[in-house]
Amino acid sequence: MDEKRENGRENPDVQGAFPRKRDVANWFIREVLPLEAILMQFLHHNWRNQSDIADLRQDVYTRVCDAARRQLPEHAKRFVLTTARNLLINRMRDEHVVPIEAVADIDALGVAIDQPGPEQIIMARDDLRRLQRVLDRLSPRCREAMILAHIEGLSGQEIAARMNIGQATVSEHLANGIRALTDMMFGEMPDLGRKA
Amino acid sequence: MSEAQKFRPSTAMEIEIRAAAWLQRKRYWMWNDEDQVALDAWLDESPAHDVAFWRLEGGLSQAERFAALKHLLTATRTPRNRRILPLMFGAVASLAVFVGLLFGIPFIQQNNLHTYATAVGGHRTLSFADGSKIELNTDTVVRLASGARPLSLYLDKGEVFFQIKHNADRPFVIHAGDHRIVDLGTKFIIRRDEQQLQLAVMEGRVQLDAENNSAKPRTLTAGDVVVATAKGVTSERKPLTALSDELGWQRGELVFDHVTLAYAVSEFNRYNSRKLLVADTHVARLTIDGKFRTNNIDLFARVTRDVLKLRIETIGNETVLSR
Numbered sequence: 001m002d003e004k005r006e007n008g009r010e011n012p013d014v015q016g017a018f019p020r021k022r023d024v025a026n027w028f029i030r031e032v033l034p035l036e037a038i039l040m041q042f043l044h045h046n047w048r049n050q051s052d053i054a055d056l057r058q059d060v061y062t063r064v065c066d067a068a069r070r071q072l073p074e075h076a077k078r079f080v081l082t083t084a085r086n087l088l089i090n091r092m093r094d095e096h097v098v099p100i101e102a103v104a105d106i107d108a109l110g111v112a113i114d115q116p117g118p119e120q121i122i123m124a125r126d127d128l129r130r131l132q133r134v135l136d137r138l139s140p141r142c143r144e145a146m147i148l149a150h151i152e153g154l155s156g157q158e159i160a161a162r163m164n165i166g167q168a169t170v171s172e173h174l175a176n177g178i179r180a181l182t183d184m185m186f187g188e189m190p191d192l193g194r195k196a
Numbered sequence: 197m198s199e200a201q202k203f204r205p206s207t208a209m210e211i212e213i214r215a216a217a218w219l220q221r222k223r224y225w226m227w228n229d230e231d232q233v234a235l236d237a238w239l240d241e242s243p244a245h246d247v248a249f250w251r252l253e254g255g256l257s258q259a260e261r262f263a264a265l266k267h268l269l270t271a272t273r274t275p276r277n278r279r280i281l282p283l284m285f286g287a288v289a290s291l292a293v294f295v296g297l298l299f300g301i302p303f304i305q306q307n308n309l310h311t312y313a314t315a316v317g318g319h320r321t322l323s324f325a326d327g328s329k330i331e332l333n334t335d336t337v338v339r340l341a342s343g344a345r346p347l348s349l350y351l352d353k354g355e356v357f358f359q360i361k362h363n364a365d366r367p368f369v370i371h372a373g374d375h376r377i378v379d380l381g382t383k384f385i386i387r388r389d390e391q392q393l394q395l396a397v398m399e400g401r402v403q404l405d406a407e408n409n410s411a412k413p414r415t416l417t418a419g420d421v422v423v424a425t426a427k428g429v430t431s432e433r434k435p436l437t438a439l440s441d442e443l444g445w446q447r448g449e450l451v452f453d454h455v456t457l458a459y460a461v462s463e464f465n466r467y468n469s470r471k472l473l474v475a476d477t478h479v480a481r482l483t484i485d486g487k488f489r490t491n492n493i494d495l496f497a498r499v500t501r502d503v504l505k506l507r508i509e510t511i512g513n514e515t516v517l518s519r
Contacts, residue, residue: 021246028247029254058208061247149224150259156224174224175216182255 024068031076032064036186039080046088056091060084138180141165145173146181208244215248219256309339314354317467317491319445324361328368331357333387333445334467334490346378355387357443362400375424376405380415385442392425398439404429450488457482457500457517468493475518479506 019027039060043053063083064073073079138146141163148154148162160170218235221227239245312332314320320332322340332338336354341347349356351372360368362381370377372388382400386393395404397416404422405413411429416422419439422431441451450467452460458480461472467490474480482504488496497515500506506517 025246025250025253028250029257033251033254054208054212058211058244058247061251062243065247066243155226156220157226159224171217171220171225174220175213178219178223178252178256179212179216181259182252185255185258186251 018070019068019072021069023072024065027068027072027076028061028065032061032080033186035077035080038077039084042081042084043088046085047091056084056087059087063087138177139173141169142173142177142180145170146177149174149177208248211242211244211248212252214238215245215252219249219252223256309341309350311337311339313337316469319448326361326363328361329359331359331446333357351386351388353388353390355385355445357383357385357446359383371407374407376407378403378405384416385439392423394421394423396421396434396439396442398436398443444487445490448490450490452484452486452488454483454485456480457484457504460484460496461517464488464490464493464496467491469513471514472497473514473516475516479517479519482506 036057039057040053043056043060044050047053047056060080060083064080067073067079067083144163145159148159149156154162156167156170156174159174160167163170218238222231222235239249312320312322314332314334314336316335318332318334318336320336322330322332330338330349333355336356337352338354338356339350339352341349346367346369349368349370351370358368358370358379360379360382362379368379370379370386372386372393375393377384377386377395380401380403382402383398384400384402385396385398388394395402395416397418397420399418402416402420403413404416405411416431419433419436420431421434421439422429424430438453441453444451445467450460450463452463457474461474461480465471470493472493484500484504486496486499488499493515497508497517500517501508506519509516509518
């Protein structure tokens with residue numbers, strides 16, 4: 001995983017024709033993250049041990065971005081799902097868990113792969129409900145911290161003063177808030193083990 | 197990390213927790229070059245750190261866009277170290293409003309107007325998250341105040357078909373010159389030109405109001421057609437079939453049911469830059485029936501020639517119909 005360290009941030013401009021790290025980040029945020037709901041659905045369907053899912057997602061993202069360092073893939077959706085399938089097949093082979101045919105599901109997604117994702121265009125009413133649920137799931141203090149930060153525009157220090165709690169606690173609330181909002185934005189419900 | 201996890205702790209989750217701690221530090225607290233160096237060092241430890249951090253950055257900036265309208269209204273603060281990230285979804289103003297509501301902040305009337313327009317012969321549909329739809333006919337200009345509550349639309353000129361999912365908490369208000377139209381759950385058409393405003397209700401109810409409250413608001417129901425000019429407001433009732441003919445433009449059609457040639461020509465001229473002219477008042481008063489494509493002037497001219505025995509003469513950009 002670390003074999004490409006020389007491509008790190010130290011010399012972001014020495015890449016020649018290769019995309020720079022920030023380009024990869026922008027591409028990742030713009031093209032890949034909106035596919036997260038689809039990716040997660042694929043992983044959930046095809047991998048029995050649900051506690052591996054977060055790691056699998058991370059592996060997919062890491063591989064995809066690693067490849068993007070050489071060249072930004074043209075079809076993000078196809079690339080992400082193909083990467084996910086290959087990863088699952090390798091894992092199944094290694095762990096001798098499930099017959100490889102189990103990953104046939106990606107072909108059922110084949111149609112979806114080629115169409116431009118409407119998910120990039122519209123946040124439907126479902127998202128409103130999901131957003132509500134996410135906010136409901138945050139503890140009242142966490143929600144309050146996020147509101148102070150994003151609606152009132154207070155800094156962490158100001159929030160600590162306003163809420164009369166320690167700065168470390170504010171940090172924790174804000175970090176939890178960021179994670180929950182991110183999960184919501186990209187289509188996954190925050191898991192139950194993460195009551196902020 | 198909670199001890200209550202039944203399964204082995206996910207390394208991805210640990211990384212995410214670390215990334216979130218970094219991001220909140222960078223985003224909400226004092227941040228200097230040393231901090232940035234430390235963050236860069238952590239990111240460079242593993243590509244997994246990169247993607248975890250990027251993902252949260254993307255999520256946060258996405259979430260921030262919902263509150264962005266509100267942000268514009270809060271007093272300008274010292275700028276934070278905040279990166280502008282690319283947009284990932286189309287802007288959905290109603291979400292912003294929704295978040296505003298969730299957060300218990302009453303939404304404030306926006307001055308942010310988006311203009312939507314069609315050219316001569318154009319046709320455009322705007323869809324809203326709640327299923328409401330508005331369609332702009334040819335040569336139309338509207339301005340929409342997206343973040344506002346109630347949802348306000350200014351009809352500057354042209355014709356618009358409204359199909360509004362009624363929401364008592366969030367009425368849809370149309371401003372057209374001196375008039376204000378409020379939907380009460382409905383389908384209706386409004387057409388505005390220099391001389392007059394016409395409002396036809398196909399379904400449900402609409403409230404018509406004077407912008408300066410000088411007249412009593414009146415409630416219109418399906419079949420009501422109101423014409424307002426500088427001289428005053430008149431209303432009549434039309435069968436719904438006639439009203440649906442007036443919506444032929446949604447399919448790119450003009451439907452004429454025993455109308456004068458003057459009217460038919462003026463309708464064609466709304467959709468085409470090539471103009472039709474009638475030679476005299478006698479010709480103007482002839483009547484015609486039929487269904488035409490809005491852009492098919494030639495067919496229309498041929499029909500007048502064959503049926504009404506008129507002469508067609510095209511000079512430059514104008515086609516003249518005469519006896």
